[in-house]
Amino acid sequence: MPDLWLPGAERHPLGDTAPTDTQYDPRVIWHITWDRNASAAKPADLVPFDTLVKYFTGGGKGAAPHLLWDPFTGRIAQFYPANSRAKSVVDTVGGTRTNRTGKVCLQVEILFFPHCRVNGKTYATVRDTPAKGLDRILTWARSWKVPDTWPMGTPMWTAHRDERTWETEGGHYGHSQVPENQHTDPGPMPQWPGSTSTPKPAPPTFPGRSAFGPGKSNASILLLGQQLVRRDYGKHYRVGPSRDWGEADRRNVADFQRAQGWTGSDADGYPGPETWRRLFT
Template sequence: MPDLWLPGAERHPLGDTAPTDTQYAPRVIWHITWDKNASAARPADLVPFDRLVAYFTGAGRSSAPHILWDPFTGRVAQFYPANSRSKSVVDRAGGTRTNRTGRVCLQVEILFFPHCRVNGKTYATVRDTPVKGLDKILAWVRSWGVPDGWPMGSPSWSANRSEEVWETRGGHYGHSQTPENTHTDPGPMPKWPAGGSPAPKPGPPRFPGRAAFGPGKSNSSILLLGQQLVRRGYGKHYRVGPSRDWGEADRRNVQDFQRAQGWSGTGADGLPGPETWRRLFS
């Protein structure tokens, strides 16, 4: 098993761990701390690293990431183990749980804001910084199966969000590319091998097992199933759209899909098995 804690990182465990939704592909979400509003005409000194550590272990623990990284010194602090969710993105009820989406959903806060000043020099984007220690972070996230590419393209200062891409592809995402959120960070990022190019599209998400579906069940796999049924044109029985709660509309929509495969009898009972899942997500 890969390391739960980035080797060499300072450890500040917050203890408030929770599992991720492992049927989705692994990913990283990149942020900048954006502690000050500066400009090319009026740059400002970078905020000290220890001040951010104190914030994420104190008043800001409700928005703490996995990793805080200083690209100027390579210093790294970690607050959550890799197999837990962290809390740096908005996570609205009823949709994909954006803090939990993936076998891992690693969040990195970069100590940076546009036009920050370090040792007398001003830096407009993360791409302009020395990016010390980035290689160690990338090696660690790769060990967790995260592909190198950016499924929605390399970040800019503009938002670019797609719920479908988010649900079906692993890799690197900016806060600006995360559904249900409004921030536009981290801005232009440094390039690494395959950086800026889409990650290969993975196979179907892992089948969660038959026990995930049926009357009384409520989980993210039911939501993922319903969303895919709608995309494939088998959502006519939904009145308001799919949700995390299993209902008769889910069963009837699955049954329509199964019958379209030429199945009947117990093969078209409306409860997804491994082959239904594989064909639906192919």
């Protein structure tokens, strides 16, 4: 039998274990702690690892995962054994038993939030981190027969949930892909150690030209702004992107369009389908 406790992880057993639904294939759910809101213009220092350990063993034990992982140091804490459910995803009464689906349903909280600052450097996504210790987590997951696949695609900052896929396929899932949940984390993830390439996610669906422009406010504008910042086309933001369209959005999009060699109406700052595709690929 594989190890119930990840070798080398700090153990903080919470005790209130419960079985998983073993008729389903094994899986891992990835989250980020997202305990501070920051932006490219205003990064914030990463919350200390021990602060989160104290939270998950105290007032936050009702939302504790199996693992808390620091991708900057490789430090890992464990709160539940592999064969127990954890509690870090929403699980509504009478619905899909999201915390229990799988021979194992390993839940990993990554100590991270977008634009966190560590040793003076700012990190926009988990993919940008050193990902120290990831190989240990994946080796443990593989010992429980979790396949190295993303059944709903590699995570982006958008939600994509399919209950049939969730119930029929094992592998790795983002919090953004778990039924009954509303979160959009963990965002882009690192390349799996031992693999030769990172699977390239398909760009999110273009919402249509009508989603952008003066007076518009929606999640697509925020997604656009966040991607502009990741691609280093966010210099006109003073406080970071938001759901509300502004002149800074238009100017940043125009900068990106001009970088494609476009001029005139093709670089007017309003995203069309080709601007969207190039920005997200």
